Amino acid sequence: MAEGVRLAIVGATGVVGQEMLKVLEERQFNVRELICLADPREAGTPIKFRGETFKVQAVSEEAFKQADIALLAVGSEISQELAPLAIKNDCLAIDNSYAFRLQDDVPLVVPEVNPEDISLHKGIISNPNCSTIIMTVAINPIHKAAKLKRVIVSTYQAVSGAGKAGLEELEANVRAIISGTEMQPQVFQYPIAFNLIPHIDIFVENDYTREEMKLVWETRKIMHAPDLKIAPTAVRVPVYRSHSESINVETEIPISLEEVKRIFAATPGVVVQDEPGNNVYPMPLYTSNSDEVYIGRIRKDFSVDNGIALWVVADQIRKGAATNAIQIAEIVVQKTLY
Amino acid sequence: MAEGVRLAIVGATGVVGQEMLKVLEERQFNVRELICLADPREAGTPIKFRGETFKVQAVSEEAFKQADIALLAVGSEISQELAPLAIKNDCLAIDNSYAFRLQDDVPLVVPEVNPEDISLHKGIISNPNCSTIIMTVAINPIHKAAKLKRVIVSTYQAVSGAGKAGLEELEANVRAIISGTEMQPQVFQYPIAFNLIPHIDIFVENDYTREEMKLVWETRKIMHAPDLKIAPTAVRVPVYRSHSESINVETEIPISLEEVKRIFAATPGVVVQDEPGNNVYPMPLYTSNSDEVYIGRIRKDFSVDNGIALWVVADQIRKGAATNAIQIAEIVVQKTLY
Numbered sequence: 001m002a003e004g005v006r007l008a009i010v011g012a013t014g015v016v017g018q019e020m021l022k023v024l025e026e027r028q029f030n031v032r033e034l035i036c037l038a039d040p041r042e043a044g045t046p047i048k049f050r051g052e053t054f055k056v057q058a059v060s061e062e063a064f065k066q067a068d069i070a071l072l073a074v075g076s077e078i079s080q081e082l083a084p085l086a087i088k089n090d091c092l093a094i095d096n097s098y099a100f101r102l103q104d105d106v107p108l109v110v111p112e113v114n115p116e117d118i119s120l121h122k123g124i125i126s127n128p129n130c131s132t133i134i135m136t137v138a139i140n141p142i143h144k145a146a147k148l149k150r151v152i153v154s155t156y157q158a159v160s161g162a163g164k165a166g167l168e169e170l171e172a173n174v175r176a177i178i179s180g181t182e183m184q185p186q187v188f189q190y191p192i193a194f195n196l197i198p199h200i201d202i203f204v205e206n207d208y209t210r211e212e213m214k215l216v217w218e219t220r221k222i223m224h225a226p227d228l229k230i231a232p233t234a235v236r237v238p239v240y241r242s243h244s245e246s247i248n249v250e251t252e253i254p255i256s257l258e259e260v261k262r263i264f265a266a267t268p269g270v271v272v273q274d275e276p277g278n279n280v281y282p283m284p285l286y287t288s289n290s291d292e293v294y295i296g297r298i299r300k301d302f303s304v305d306n307g308i309a310l311w312v313v314a315d316q317i318r319k320g321a322a323t324n325a326i327q328i329a330e331i332v333v334q335k336t337l338y
Numbered sequence: 339m340a341e342g343v344r345l346a347i348v349g350a351t352g353v354v355g356q357e358m359l360k361v362l363e364e365r366q367f368n369v370r371e372l373i374c375l376a377d378p379r380e381a382g383t384p385i386k387f388r389g390e391t392f393k394v395q396a397v398s399e400e401a402f403k404q405a406d407i408a409l410l411a412v413g414s415e416i417s418q419e420l421a422p423l424a425i426k427n428d429c430l431a432i433d434n435s436y437a438f439r440l441q442d443d444v445p446l447v448v449p450e451v452n453p454e455d456i457s458l459h460k461g462i463i464s465n466p467n468c469s470t471i472i473m474t475v476a477i478n479p480i481h482k483a484a485k486l487k488r489v490i491v492s493t494y495q496a497v498s499g500a501g502k503a504g505l506e507e508l509e510a511n512v513r514a515i516i517s518g519t520e521m522q523p524q525v526f527q528y529p530i531a532f533n534l535i536p537h538i539d540i541f542v543e544n545d546y547t548r549e550e551m552k553l554v555w556e557t558r559k560i561m562h563a564p565d566l567k568i569a570p571t572a573v574r575v576p577v578y579r580s581h582s583e584s585i586n587v588e589t590e591i592p593i594s595l596e597e598v599k600r601i602f603a604a605t606p607g608v609v610v611q612d613e614p615g616n617n618v619y620p621m622p623l624y625t626s627n628s629d630e631v632y633i634g635r636i637r638k639d640f641s642v643d644n645g646i647a648l649w650v651v652a653d654q655i656r657k658g659a660a661t662n663a664i665q666i667a668e669i670v671v672q673k674t675l676y
Contacts (some may be wrong), residue, residue: 150641154492154584156534156573170532174512194508195623196494196575196582198635198649203614207637229641233584233649235494237534238576244534246492246571246584276541285533297536299545303488303567311536311571 004032005333006066008091010082011073012036012056013045015164016096019322020071021049023291029326030333035067064089068338071325072096087123092338094125094325098210101126101218108221111327112269113140118331125328128222129214130320131155131234131243136222137270137293137319138312139249141263143223146251146306150229153215153247157200157234158284160241160317162187170238188236197236209234242284243316251306257298260308264295269319274298282313290315291323342370343671344404346429348420349411350374350394351383353502354434357660358409359387361629367664368671373405402427406676409663410434425461430676432463432663436548439464439556446559449665450607451478456669463666466560467552468658469493469572469581474560475608475631475657476650477587479601481561484589484644488567491553491585495538495572496622498579498655500525508576526574535574547572580622581654589644595636598646602633607657612636620651628653629661 007024011017017038024031036047040058047054057063064070064086072079072086072095079097086093100106107117108126113136118125128136135153142148159166165187173193176183185191189199200211215232219225237244264272273282274296282294293314301307314320332338345362349355355376362369374385378396385392395401402408402424410417410424410433417435424431438444445455446464451474456463466474473491480486497504503525511531514521523529527537538549553570557563575582602610611620612634620632631652639645652658670676 152490152586152639152641154571156494156575175516178513178516189617190621191623194577195621196577196651197621198582198584198619199614199617206640207614207635209614231586231639231641231645231647233492233586233635233647235582235584235649237494238532239534240532244536244573246536246573248490248569248571276537276545276547279527279537281536283528283533283535285529297545297571301490301569302544303490303569307569309569309571311573313534 004030006033006035006068007031008035008037008063008067008070009073010037010059010070012047013038013042014073015160015167015317016073016321019317020073020326021047023318023322023326025050027326027330029330033066035063037063061085061089064091067091069094069329069332071329083124092121092123092125092332094127094328096127096321096325098129100124101128102221108218109328110136110222110324111331112137112267113222114224115331118328119335119337121337127321127325127328128218130161130316131157131211131245132215132218132222133320133324134243134293134312134314135215135245135247136219138247138295138310140223141267142249142251142255142260142308143225145259145263146253146255148225148228148249149252150250151247152231153245154233155235156237156239156244158239158241158243158316159192159236161200161243167240170240192236192238194238198233200234200236239284240288241315241317242287242313243320244284244311244313247310247312248301249308250304251308254306257300257308261298269293270295272296281311284313287313288315289318291318293319342368344371344373344406345369346373346375346401346405346408347411348375348397348408350385351376351380352411353498353505353655354411354659357655358411358664359385361656361660361664363388365664367668371404373401375401399423399427402429405429407432407667407670409667421462430459430461430463430670432465432666434465434659434663436467438462439466440559446556447666448474448560448662449669450475450605451560452562453669456666457673457675459675465659465663465666466556468499468654469495469549469583470553470556470560471658471662472581472631472650472652473553473583473585474557476585476633476648478561479605480587480589480593480598480646481563483597483601484591484593486563486566486587487590488588489585490569491583492571493573494575494577494582496577496579496581496654497530497574499538499581505578508578530574530576532576536571538572538574577622578626579653579655580625580651581658582622582649582651585648585650586639587646588642592644595638595646599636607631608633610634619649622651625651626653627656629656631657
């Protein structure tokens with residue numbers, strides 16, 4: 001096998017696709033050949049990568065033949081169509097969509113949590129939901145040390161979770177309000193500027209949204225904790241690109257705050273920002289454009305035995321999507337699992 | 339006693355004071371004489387009330403002699419100074435500040451929850467913290483029906499909680515960002531536009547903020563539930579004036595969702611907005627300028643026995659402050675408790 005990977009990015013013009021290109025460059029991912037794919041309407045769009053200009057090509061079966069690994073940064077329906085084409089052409093699909101995440105034969109991976117699952121793939125590896133990635137990076141170290149019993153999470157999710165259109169809608173929304181005009185929401189159910197919408201993705205069961213249930217289903221799969229009790233509430237907030245989460249956990253085994261902080265300090269991918277006296281705690285405005293999961297407001301939850309409360313923030317486009325997918329790709333390449 | 343009340347409003351030019359005037363008018367509170375008080379620097383400011391113009395007077399001991407009831411809408415330090423002056427001059431103080439809330443001889447009242455405590459006053463009745471008022475209106479009916487065991491709450495608090503200056507800072511902040519300029523935050527610790535700040539009021543104990551501990555201390559006092567377990571997280575969000583709360587409760591006695599919804603529908607001051615299929619749930623943008631507490635996303639919390647999850651929203655300036663104080667005053671007048 002020649003040095004470096006022939007890498008396809010599907011959805012190269014989208015928010016996550018664009019971020020993937022940045023992250024690949026920053027992390028010096030060994031790309032031998034870059035194939036930028038997107039909807040035929042976007043064919044020809046120039047894409048900058050490592051100082052060179054690439055042209056977006058229309059997605060095609062032929063394109064997958066030229067690639068070793070494809071990073072799919074498209075919606076579930078398109079992934080459903082394209083991942084089988086990739087497999088058929090001997091190209092490993094690392095898929096950012098919801099399409100295959102809960103399939104038994106598809107590993108769902110957060111490299112800080114379950115990197116060992118990567119080797120079990122049968123042609124597709126799924127990248128988890130953004131809120132789930134962020135939460136599992138924070139709670140898994142506690143789980144390993146003291147076994148989690150129950151997790152209660154309320155999210156504060158940025159508009160970037162809805163892609164470029166979500167980002168544009170918040171901005172247009174704010175401009176409309178400031179200039180005193182009205183704006184019809186298109187991406188979100190209601191105006192998001194100066195508002196909160198307790199509704200992300202569709203309502204699926206028992207009056208929970210799918211976004212909320214992803215926090216249950218995907219977390220259990222990633223952490224190999226099929227019985228973990230999780231109570232999720234997912235809320236969209238007028239923030240551009242970092243998701244925040246207020247998390248209360250209960251552990252089986254008592255664990256001190258000092259121990260939790262020591263573990264976080266030693267966990268790759270985690271940055272502890274926790275000096276209340278100096279106004280140091282994670283905030284979405286300051287965690288964007290970075291790959292880490294920021295944890296602060298670490299304190300005892302006195303309402304229960306062995307309770308701990310956390311405030312967790314991370315860039316939804318980076319660690320919540322692009323970076324996590326590329327970390328998976330790095331392990332795939334390092335262990336020649338493609 | 340002549341018909342109607344001689345009513346003083348202290349802090350009449352502030353956000354809460356101004357809202358009190360509106361609420362008094364709307365609810366046709368029987369004001370015989372209105373005395374608008376504020377800092378001497380604001381003396382002379384014209385105040386509109388029921389079509390008449392009143393002039394703001396500098397706060398003075400003399401002014402309290404002219405009033406039966408004073409609504410104090412000022413900070414804790416000023417309340418600490420003025421409430422004793424009111425008492426001394428036979429004027430009942432209904433105080434919106436934190437100053438006396440936890441004092442044993444001062445009733446802390448949410449009229450939907452503990453109206454009976456009003457009659458125990460010794461000259462001061464405290465109006466609770468805004469987030470606490472909103473939460474207790476929502477959880478007390480469940481407590482009465484099924485006894486609460488534990489409450490986990492994550493707040494999404496509007497900038498109006500920091501008064502006029504908070505409202506202005508969010509707007510200035512947004513304008514600065516849109517025009518590409520920088521702005522030094524003054525009211526909040528960091529820029530609040532497109533950001534979240536997990537820090538309201540000061541840090542007091544065990545790395546909790548006082549805003550968080552108010553949700554514990556005040557809720558227990560209002561609900562006469564000294565042992566109720568409460569786990570709070572308080573977060574400032576870029577929303578103008580309604581606070582939102584993601585609440586998970588556990589009850590001692592099993593209670594069905596249908597029963598909870600039936601109870602809410604019959605609770606004065608509560609509006610149920612809960613039709614997920616029709617995108618009906620409470621949102622801060624649509625609950626402002628109203629006196630009710632809006633409850634939606636009512637669902638089972640499957641992570642625990644007898645768990646229920648709620649999403650609660652209410653106007654922080656109205657039900658969280660002005661309206662609640664005036665509801666207390668209404669009971670005081672109705673029962674001649676001044």
